Amino acid sequence: MASDTSQKRGRPLEGVRILDLTRHLAGAGSTRILGILGAEVLRFEWPHPPALDFLRLSGPNADGVPGMNRSGFFAQTNVHKKSVALDLSTPRGQEILRKFVPLCDIVVESFTPGVMKKWGLDYAGLRALREDVIYVAASGFGHTGPLRDYRSVGPTAQAYSGLTAMVGLEGCEPAGWGFSYMDHMGATMNAAAMLMALERRRVTGKGEFIDGGQSQHGAALLGPMLLDATINGGTIAPRGNRDLYGDYAPANAYRCAGTDRWVTIAVRSERDWLALCRALGLDDLAARPELRTLVGRRAAADEIDAAIAGWTSGRDRYQVMDVLQAAGVAAGVVQHVDDKAERDPALAARQFYTAIDDDILGRKRYEGVPLTSEEFDSSITTPSPWMGEHTREVLTTVLGFSDAEVDELAAAAVIWEADVKREGRTS
């Protein structure tokens, strides 16, 4: 919960309103970021398939009971938003959506290409409603190119872009990512797109359409491997945990005491190397002049790794990290989620996890954002919205509809409202 002080500080995007048509993590994660930074995010959604965001039905669920207001994954991804349940498959629903466009700074969606055009809301259609509109399309493969109609989720984008293949042991099948990295990075890149366009408009007064494909964002994250491929050519393949281009050696994961307990160590220089040898008592290795050079340590990588593992294998992983960090050597425990939540002193001290209350979910913890500012608040204070929780509020306050008009729309099933009283929302 934000303190009085933090509430007074405000958030940098206050005054920005977003018409949010995104789904899943790659889309909805981007408006989560802007919402936490202070934008008013109007999330348009619908409680029935196929329009229902499957994240609302994804586990884990509060008390293990499924329900579209009970998903912990959805809750994590949709803090600081308002939910407006509007049936966009109907002409009346689309007409109401159009009324919001002139009143919103940004329109963002994560549909496959063609959906917005079908509604007359492609960039030209949106511009006709608001000249300086910012429109960000966050699709899987982008709105142009031969694969524009292909669909992706995180693992698809990771596989296509080369990210999956670059996790693995030498000579083995790709190990890939154990989660949807490209949903997270798709979200941050989409957030960046919205903010770039906002910044341009701040100075020029002009709108913009940015078309970003999750799969291309993934390819961009291959980093220098891209130039290695276009300039040097040849085969690029992962090397386990060893440094791909051998800039750090030794660099690896080493087994520690306990089941599946590991620590990573990366030696960046001769100074690091000698410090590591001293800390671990590897005097014989320290005395060998050829190992003072990166080339020498790379050539002896197996021998060095065995010596380090011999020292770490019976020791507590955090103890290993602390001993090496005290010597100035980069070392980090391979932490699991419970380690981060319960044992990581840095995350605890910096209050990375925030517990907030929700009448259905109960008191749950939320991952924060990695930003610190003395002037602005970026803490998480507002739980995710229930489906249609803000339908009436937004229609009446933003569009100026009367309660009678809202009642009629509800009766016609064009809108849907959460039964806030029945659900017990008190905040």
Next chain:
Amino acid sequence: MSRLLEHLTVVELASPLTEWCGRLFSQAGARVILVEPTGGAETRSRGPYLNGHDGDPEASLHFWHYNTDKESVVLRPDADSGGRALAVLLARADVLVDAGTSPAVDAAAAANPCLVRVTVTPFGEGGPWAGYAATDLTHLALGGQMMVCGYDDLEHTPPLAPTGNQAYHMAGTWAFIAALARLQALPSRGGGKVGVSVHEACAGMTENAFPNYDYTGQVVTRRTGRHASLGPTPPWQHRAADGRYVNAQLVNVPPPAWMALVEWMESDGMAEDLVDPKYFIPELFREHSWRISEVLGRFIATKTADEFFHGAQARGLIVSDVNYPQDLVDDEHLAARKFWRDVDMGDGTTRTFSASTFLCAESETGPWRRAPRLDEHGNALRREFGIA
């Protein structure tokens, strides 16, 4: 056509922690002045290098990749003249991106009340790990990425770190977001500083692992080629006839897509019992997922990875072939999306760089110019800014 952020001047104090943020600015058309120490940016000594030029600081493809369009000037902010020069640069800059505070930089930054400063540090500027040493590998370990990546079918294998500076990509993108968001408050609040922690950027990107833990108390286990999960799950990744792999996570398969897939398999005589209507019931899909994966794997083994990728996507399935970086060079879709751009290297050659992945209707995005040589723009910048 104008460049997206051409009105911005960004000063970047060279560091592995800042260069992706700087590149996002430079590829959006901002003017990025890269301040390097006397010996050059640390990442000029990072591989890969241009073939045959190992160790040459002017031939680091790592540096080339992250520093297109930037202007290089050598300054030592902690020396009097360097501090004054940095203050002159910052007086006309909109954004400073750096990787840690120092009295000299703090003093130089303080001279411009409208400056937005983003400081990226490994563990934040406070807390028990502030000042700890880190690399991309150790960040991915501490952040939780590694523990969920690896093999469940190869015994005694370690958790694996994804390759490619991903910790710095996560933090760099956040730094870019922080700077742009902070700029929006400029008219009302003036400049100011935002800190970005690489560790926290990583810690917040493991998808469903944290909600799963917070709601159930359970932790997920890494699986080969697919999401980590609480319990065993069937393989998504299958080897195709050409030896390449495909990712065939059958997620939220709509009935028409499922039927089209089964018809495709049946036309090759490989649907086996998947023609049974029980497999068509979405609610029972998860229950049958092991059998489906087994039969699908046999079918995929008869197709090339490309055949399956395009054939399955055409039928409404969300799948892909598993590419390696070198497979992207000739990819027609990326080419059509202008993912690659030839850049004049100034020595009579051109090289192909990856471009911005933001395609804009009203603006251009980069790259336009190769990465700078050390202090290449030092004299021009000193003249322009009146630095003695």
